[in-house]
Each structure stands twice: as structure tokens, then as C-alpha cells.
Amino acid sequence: EPEVTQTPSHQVTQMGQEVILRCVPISNHLYFYWYRQILGQKVEFLVSFYNNEISEKSEIFDDQFSVERPDGSNFTLKIRSTKLEDSAMYFCASSEALPSGSFTDTQYFGPGTRLTVL
Amino acid sequence: EDQVTQSPEALRLQEGESSSLNCSYTVSGLRGLFWYRQDPGKGPEFLFTLYSAGEEKEKERLKATLTKKESFLHITAPKPEDSATYLCAVHPREVTFGTGTKLQVIP
Numbered sequence: 001e002p003e004v005t006q007t008p009s010h011q012v013t014q015m016g017q018e019v020i021l022r023c024v025p026i027s028n029h030l031y032f033y034w035y036r037q038i039l040g041q042k043v044e045f046l047v048s049f050y051n052n053e054i055s056e057k058s059e060i061f062d063d064q065f066s067v068e069r070p071d072g073s074n075f076t077l078k079i080r081s082t083k084l085e086d087s088a089m090y091f092c093a094s095s096e097a098l099p100s101g102s103f104t105d106t107q108y109f110g111p112g113t114r115l116t117v118l
Numbered sequence: 119e120d121q122v123t124q125s126p127e128a129l130r131l132q133e134g135e136s137s138s139l140n141c142s143y144t145v146s147g148l149r150g151l152f153w154y155r156q157d158p159g160k161g162p163e164f165l166f167t168l169y170s171a172g173e174e175k176e177k178e179r180l181k182a183t184l185t186k187k188e189s190f191l192h193i194t195a196p197k198p199e200d201s202a203t204y205l206c207a208v209h210p211r212e213v214t215f216g217t218g219t220k221l222q223v224i225p
Contacts (some may be wrong), residue, residue: 026136033213041217042215042217043162043205043215043217044215045212045213045214056212058212089159091162093161106152107164107213109154109161110161111160112159112160112161
């Protein structure tokens, strides 16, 4: 069964460093997402991406963050100058349906990358 | 502001003891309501999508229902492997998750 994969599973970085989290969405999916989950808190939407551009983004997704689809299979989240409060699980998700303006179809999540900022 | 509230926060059931989890929502224009299961240290696993009031979906021991204000996830005769955190999420514009109900099923 196709699944979303993410690498690395755990990333440790020093405050102020840049990190890139990688995701391989399900191959025939067109819509991609990043979420984060701070330990013990709820899953929070960061950004959605379609047709090589950001579709929607939350208040959390500020200039510190950027997303890219560098090739036909990978989808990345870059965090510039990491802060302690960026420590969280970061989940990538993908969905098949087009954002036709009415709804977005079911999102399938990857296993996550645990980011620890020291 | 879009809000999703799940109750109870935690639920402890004996194996075979049926129960329901609640998800109340306030959104401007619901596009879809999702139920996910999340095991510790893992990503949410899709269970159901509901689109309109009155809709019901079933999968094994789980049944999800939807009204205009809330959704229920009914668990019939649960087994220990059903122990997980169950998340409700709504999609008006961006997907908004609730805090989840942590379910523990005791053999």
C-alpha cells in the first residue's frame, strides 16, 4: 500500500541552525501539507502546497519557514535559524483530490520527523 | 474563529464495553470532517471523512456519524488494539484538529 515517507525520523540541531525536513508524498497525489505537533499538544496546520506554489498557510508559517518541491518526488520544509520552540514532531501529508474550491480530500500522513532544537 | 472540541479527553474501557467519542465543531462553511487515529510517536492514520449532516461511515468496530454541530465516533465491543488517541479535524479552509481523545481499552 502506498504511503508517505519522511526523513530523517529524528533531527537534532543547535538553535540558530537551518534544517531541512524531507518528505516523499504518495506518487499520484497532487496536494501536499506540513503540520507540526508540539509534545502533548494538538496537530497544527502549517502550509499546503499545490502546483508548485503555496495554497494556504497558517500564522505559524512565517518567514522562518519555506517549502519546496525540488523534483518530482520530494517535498521539503526548511526552517531557517531554528528556535527552541520549533522543537516538535513535523508531519508531512498528501492528498489526491484537486483543491477545486469546494473541499480537499482525505490527507494521508507520514510517520513524522522529530525535531529537537538545543 | 474555527473551533474543534473533543470529549472526553481520556476514556478507559473494559474490552467489549462500547462507548462514543464526541467532536463538537464551530466553523464557517464545513468542507469535510475527518477522524484519525494516532498511536504514540506516529503520524495520524486516516479513518473516515464525513461531508454532510446525516452521513454515517463504518469500519470494523468503528462508526462515525455527523450532525450540523458535532460528530460521534462509536466504538462497539472494543479490543485492546483499539487503544490510541482519536483525533477529529475539520476543513473549512485549512484543516483544524481537535486535541484528541486518548482511549485505553483494558483486556
